[in-house]
Amino acid sequence: MRLPFASRVRFFAALALAVPAAMAISVAAQAETTGEEPSMVYxxxxxxxxxxPDAPATIDVELSVWSSWVDEGIDEVELYIDGALIATQSCSSGCTFEGIVVEEGEHLIHVDGGADTDSNTIYVGGEPPEMETGEEDTTGGEEDTTGGEEEESGAEDTTGGEEEESGGEGEEESAGGEDEYGEDTGGAANDEMGDPASRGCSANGEVPAPWIALGFACLLLIPAWRRGEG
Structure with missing residues (x-):
């Protein structure tokens, strides 16, 4: 049976509201389940x-870019050297800044993609920077460790005393399971009931399925359908 004009209008109006809602819920559910990572520039x-070794040096700055849809993404990247803007380039999936001239000295290369940034330090000309071996620090550390062992040996008695005291407290707590009438007070059970973590409940929020919105639209059409049959 063909529905009246008013019922058909209500049907399409409800459908127009339900479909976008279902699509929005579906997108939110997909983002939650896939765990999409944010945008990144490297x-x-x-x-x-x-x-x-040679100064001045001509370098190419090569970038790797991941543009995600969970944030504003990365369309352009700005290149800075020692805080000064050198160039801007469209770079949504990776790019290279070519022919950058850098004078002698230590320089900080910084790239800014809006959603993410990255920085590296380079050296031009002169001798390469000495890498710390850590041998002297290790020797000093051994001496400090020896002195620390002596101090720890002198503090062992105190530690032992604390353990004895803590052990006594533990015995008192465990012994509190019986009262003066010899009945078990259920100390362990009381501890479990007193622990908020043991009696707490948790609920994981879930994104409602898209069919809920469509079902709601169908409910709105039931009165119109009945009037059409009548």
Whole structure:
């Protein structure tokens, strides 16, 4: 049986409201289940601490870019050297800033994609920076450790005393399971009931399924359908 014009209008109006709601719920559920990562920009070259022996040096700054839909994404990237803006380039999936001239000295390369940033330090000309071996620190650490052992040996008695005291408290707590009438007071059970974590309840929020919105739209159409049959 063909529905009256008014009922058909209500049907399409309810459908127009239900479909966008169902799509929005579906997108939210997908974002929650897939765990999409945010946008990221990363300097592939030059690497952190890289040394260029000749000064001035001409370098290429190569970037890796991941543009995600969970945030504003990355469309353009700005290149800074020592805080000064050098160039801006469209870079949504990776790009390279070519022919960047860098003078002698230590320089900080910084890239800004809006949603994420990254920085590397490079060295141009002169001698490469000395890498810390940590041998002297290790020797000093051994001496400190020896002194620490002596101090710890002198503090062992105190630690032992604390353990004895804590052990006594533990015995008193465990012994509190019986009262003066010899009945078990259920100390362990009381501890479990007193622990909020043991009696607490948790509920995981779930995104409602898209069919809920469609079902709601169908409920709105039941009165119109009945009037059409009458």
């Amino acid at each position: 300097i592939l070259s030059p690497s952190e601490g890289e040394h260029f």
